[in-house]
Every structure is written in C-alpha cells, then in structure tokens.
Amino acid sequence: EAVLGEKGLTVDTEGRSISINHAFTDEEGKSGLFVKSGDGVLTVKKTSDHTNTRVEGGELLFEVSSYGKNIEVVNNSVVSTVGNSTGLSVETLTVGSDDSVGDIKIDNGDIITVTKEDGFNPINAVIICDGMTDIGEYNIFNIKVSENYDLTKLNNIKFMSANKDLVHTFNTVNNGDGTMSVKMNVKNIEKNGNQATVVVEIDKELMESG
Secondary structure, three states, X not given: OEEEOOOOEEEEOOOOEXXXXXXXXXXXXXXXXXXXXXXOEEEEOOOEOOOEEEEOOOEEEEOOOOEOOEEEEOOOEEEEOOOOOOOEEEOEEEEOEOOEOEEEEOOOOOOEEEOOOOOEEEOOEEEEOOOOOOOEEEEEEEEEOOOOOOHHHHHHEXXXXXXXXXXXXXXXXXXXXXXXXXXXXXXXXXXXXXXXXXXXXXXXXXXXXX
C-alpha cells in the first residue's frame, strides 16, 4: 500500500475514463488526502482506508464499498455507486458547498452508510437517480445522528431524474439505535419536468427524541 500525506495525491483524469486499483494508508501522524480532479471518470477498484477523499471534478465511480474515511464532493462533481451492489460506507460525507453543488449518483439497492455521529453534511446536494424507475420506497442513506443533529440540513437535498414521468420525494425514519434512515419514494406524476419537487417528511419521533 502506498502512503498519503496531508498534501496528498491528485489524479486529474483530463476528460478520460480510467481506473485505479491501489489502496492507500496515511503517513504516520498525518491525515492522508486523495483528490479526484478534472473532467472524466475515475473508477476505484480497491478498498482504501486513508483519511480523506475529495472529489472536485468529473466523477469518482466506486466499485468498492469505501475509498477514504471522509468524503467531500464539490464543484459540481459526482460520486457514483451505480453498478456497485454493496453501496458505500464512510465516516463522514459532505456534499456540496456554499457556492457549488455536489452530486451523488445512485442505483437500485444502493445504500450509503455514514458511521460517524452527525457526519452527514449535505450543503448543496443533488441525488441523481436516473436508474431508479420502479415505483416504490428505497432506503438510500443510513446515518448516525445525535439528539443535536440539525435535520434542516436535509432540506439541502434535491433529486434529479431523466424520467419526466416520475417524482422522487423522501422521508426520514428513526431506527431507534442512534441511526436514521433516509428513504426515497418514487411515484408517478403527470408531468413535472426533469427535476422533481422534494417533499421532506421528518419523523416526529425523531424530532422529539433525537
């Protein structure tokens, strides 16, 4: 395994589609950083336990369940689990920034698990769900939360689908074990354009108990 320091390694795909089959560890006493930049798609094929992954251009496609403990997606870039039946597990996930969107592309059966308490931080997030065309409810996030978690952050999530006949909404469910599920509901509509209106239904029990 190669070693990453705080300045890290930047991979610029320059509009190409390439893959990487390397795992990384942190330099002793440092928080290792892996950066995906530039247009194009980088596919990661081997699990890596370095500390930080930052996606600031193009798309980072996961064929594994983790690639960095903390993931940040900014600058209209994309993290994708499409084709990955195991989903994604991270300690923290930050999606978007005050001045840019972060995209997450998911497929049927994908679940993103955030294991650190209050580690899910959607600032300006878009969930791309073109492949989720079956009517029904899907669990898309399992996140660990404290009683102080700011549920209004979830209002920063929008859904986008190429299917103009579907609307995607979501609700939250308190699992009773310190975690919360975010479930997406896919329904038919007559016509609503490419981007659906998001309806958020916060679990009342969660609001009361945290």
